[in-house]
Amino acid sequence: MLGMELLNLTIADPRHRHRLKELTRLREALLDFFLGDNAFSSTGKSWRNYFYGFAYAAALQRTHSRI
Helix, strand or coil: CHHHHHHHHHHHCHHHHHHHHHHHHHHHHHHHHHCCCCCCCCCHHHHHHHHHHHHHHHHHHHHHHHC
C-alpha cells in the first residue's frame, strides 16, 4: 500500500512533528477502514470529504504560484 508507506514516511519526518497527532490519527482511521472493523464508521464519501479540502488548497497554491 503505497499511500500508507508515504504516510509513514511523512510521520517519521521531523519537519512534520507539529502535525504528528493528526497524521497518526489519520493512519489509525485509514487502517481501521481498510483492514480493521471500521470502528470509526468511515465511508468512501467521508474520506472524499476529508481529502477534498487538501486537494482544493493544493490546487489554489498551484494556481497562485503560476501568477
